[in-house]
Amino acid sequence: MEHGPAIIQILLIIAAAPLFGGLITKIKNIVRLRRGAPVLQPYWNFFKLLGKSDEVISQHASWLFKAAPYVVISSSAAALLLVPLFGGFAAAGGMGDIVAVLFILALGRFFMALAGMDAASAFGGMGSSREMFISSLAETAALVSFFALALNSGSTSFAAIAGDGVFRASSFTAGFALFLVAIAETSRIPVDNQETHLELTMVHEAMALEYSGRSLAIIEYASHIRQLVWFSLIAGIIFPLPPPSGCGAALAAASAAVFALKLLALAVIMAFTEISLAKMRLFRVADLLMFAFVAALASAVLAAGGY
Amino acid sequence: MIPSITGNFAFLSDPLSLFFVFVIFLISAPAAIYSAGYLKGDYSGGKIKLAWLLLALFVLSMLAVVSASNLVLFLIFWELMSLISYFLVIFDSGHKKSIQAGTVYIVMTHFGTALITAAFLIMYRYTHSFDVLAVKEAAYLIPDSAKGAVFLLLFFGFGAKAGIVPLHIWLPMAHPQAPSHISSIMSGVMIKLGIYGIIRFAVFTMGISHLWQGEIVMILAAVSCLVGVIYALMEHDIKKLLAFHSVENIGIILLGVGGSMMFLVMNQPALAVFSMAAGLYHLVNHAIFKGLLFLGAGSVYKATGTRDMEKMGGLIKLMPQTAFAFLAGSMAISALPPLNGFISEWLTFQAIFAGALKSAGNGVMFWITAASALALTSGLAAACFVKAFSVTFLAAPRSEKASEAKESPFSMTAPMLFLAGLTLFFGLFSPQILRVMAQVAGATLGIDTQNMKFSVLNYGVTSGLENAGAVSGWLVLAALVLLGLAAFFGLRIFYGKQRFTAGRTWGCGYYASDSRSEYTATAFSKPFRIFFSFFLMPYRKTEKATHGGYHLKYFKYETHTTPFFRTFFYEPAVAASFRLAKKVRRMQPGSIHLYLSYIFAVIILLLVFRGKF
Incomplete structure (x- = not known):
């Protein structure tokens, strides 16, 4: 069972994915001196939605609308397979290619955007249009930062990138650019707001507006997984550690703990970012993502110079 | 004295020519079958006979172009191909636009031919031969300055046919006007012969000796990618949109070809082969999915009588097979895994990345810029195809004609489904296919690939990039399917079968909304129009008439972009x-x-x- 640990790690992470979102919300509420929802609230939402026996969908919707949630969750989970998590290795082993992750995530987004347009509602269309606009800019910034990371390690393979374990200025800058990208990709303030349900301002929520019951539960879970894909990626880049040598249960537990700590740190940073900023209007978001792109270019220049 | 014209009339049958022969047949055969159903009913008997004749001649002339080994003979076939395709562009001569498009096309294509002829004459002047292989042997006789001029003449001459920016102007006019099976062959195959010309004459015959040659190709390729996709986003004529995407994809192909030219000068033979193979791979992939998309657009056009996407909608229910095939094509062109576009764009990206690794200083920035252009292009292409597919096929029909559309006959859907199958095939069997492409590229560049390992799984071994990235179409497909099924059946076992009730779409409590309140293609592309306004220069035209100054009688609003x-x-x-x-x-x-x-x-x-x- 060579892949045993990897599979256990993936299942653990998938099960724990909603926890990360709940944690960020909790931290935000603590800082705002509110009691807020329990950390496990995303799970309660998930099971509540699954409990609904009937889904009301638009009369205009086609088979694509029904199939989209499954494509979205399988693409998010497949992307997670490629990302190295605890031990510096990904579930898919040497197949983990950093560029491929972007394309696999794009598959889910493509179907989500199509589903948004399918219900013949202007809100869904608005959401799809904005999502594709934001993501096309974010993807560029992400790819250029990946380029910088790959220049450092000489390969776009995660095994090489994560196996490095050395702190570099270029990696840090790339991590910063990726953090801005992750804000956009996980629909957080200042790009989008997960807490609002005002039709005119939402992006991701607008695409999912027509969903209910099980399909909505799947879509929400998929966004939790996608969020974790981005944050584990960034955690591995901003806080580089050499991969653990040897194996054993104790070591696995230790590296899992380290991984959890990295994510916790990111959750705190994310929460403070969210509460200290206001949501931007769409064309300010474009500026923010252009800034991310410039940061990514800077990281590539640093990487080219050997820093 | 014109001695060589009477000389060698032999045909070329090297891997490069055979590869293009393969691409020509791969797209022409389904397009021909499709045309049987497409022409029926809309054209008179005589016109249908003419269409078949022209189609056969068109395919023959393309085959002759890629196998001519004599420069003069090549020019004759090239001209023949241009003229026949001109007649096909103006085939629907009832439309005034067809004639105009045909005129622009024939002017641009002859501009290109003039440049190519000039290049061939210079080549002849120094080598005293019109035979490709003889010219290749004697290419060292050509002085360096003349070589540079020949390269530029060839690149822009063939570039006019391929549709690189700024010579792309004819492409979005001519391709939409031709009957759809012809658009599919023109966009899928004919413009690729421009690439063939560049590879055959500029790279194979003349050889590449300077870095600037590769650089100029890559710069114009990157510009073509971005300009093509930005214009495509603004388009709501479905065939024009596809034509602009051809400009974009020619750019992606040329990124691979230009990269290969640079690697030749950088003395990286393995990477030169790899980069050229990536370009050729994208070439055949683009032929497949663009051929497919044009056939799909034709099917929609036949059913609804319009090419304006704003008047379509809801066709996924009325034309399920066309919609499915078009979806496959849209996913492939948006580079979504595990279809073929994903593999070749990934390969092109890897080639660019390898270029950055192997150069120093400013050279790295050049490759990074190319990579960011490619990244932005692929993001925008995905956005554009979300728009194209969803406005055409999803939601409620926006016009009466669209709500009465019927699925096309089997002779039209079968070729589309065949090409849709190929998009998956070329994605899954990428390790084997890339090896073939590498052999073609190696034979063309004169580099022995016998001992090289080229596949998406281990190309790095030979190109000196240890632990290079790898991608497997099968693995991605398996992961996607298994995870999707796991989610589906897992939830089904624990929570029972999924049940749906159809209800009205949420309209904030307002329930009289109809298809006019749907999002349109123009609305969808609005953020892009604003973001790229520095290039698109959008302007508005408003017209209003009022009753006595207060009551609005009518209001007309138009938005345009400046070409x-x-x-x-x-x-x-x-x-x-x-x-x-x-x-x-x-x-x-x-x-x-x-x-x-x-x-x-x-x-x-x-x-x-x-x-x-």
């Missing part, structure tokens, strides 16, 4: 040539005495300069 190259380059050029013609006209006042004196003057001149000619 950059047409407004700032082609229109001034055309205007200037008209002005010049008007001045020249004064030479011809109709007086026979003046004309006689012209003749006299010319004779004197010829006598004076006799020795110089």
